[in-house]
Amino acid sequence: MNKKPLSISEKVKTLRENLGYSQEYMADMLKVSQQTYSLIEKKPEKSNLLRIQKIATILDVKISFLLNEEDAFNLYSFHQKGGSTASYIQNNTHQELNEEIVNQLKEEIKYLRKIIDNKINLS
Template sequence: MIGERIKKTREKKGFSQEYIAEELKISQSAYSDLENNKTKLNLQRLQKIADVLDTDIFEFLSGADVTFNDNQNGGVANNAFVINQLSDQLLNQYEKRLKEKDDIISLLKEQLKTT
């Protein structure tokens, strides 16, 4: 679940729940509820968490069975807009990673030629 992925990322980065909660301007107990999947996330909150953890939001979403709280900030229409924006970001991220891979391959080919 998404909360578990957020918790693992937070722990890996060495952040406390208190720190993340403070950055999100919510209580530690409210943040704990998010990590324990007791509270549904909206996309905007998930993006803020990803920003604080310096992680791509798709690290939390990939392979997850996702249900969002759409009662805030414009409901379903707003979430559709955000998902559309996230799809564009994902496409850009994949293109960037492909270019990085191609650059590394080119560099390695050049190194092989000189040895």
């Protein structure tokens, strides 16, 4: 019996709900409105990688887990006194995705260094 892989949106929503996080909480963490977060959650593939990385960090998963629709996704919820905890199993991470993220971060560092150099030169 083959199950349809979960989309990025389904993974984000499922993880968020199992962690007990509201859309308002996620919005606050991302520094956006709840309405904006709702749109991001519905269509995360339209967000940039850095925003998806922030969502992954908040949900305590690797970005490759969210982006890879072929990952096995088994979510276990444990209800405890005072809250609930979610844990997951993930498979099939991709080196290319990691390299893409590293390259984007290198570009951002280069850009920020340029801004700093310009500020120093103006002093």
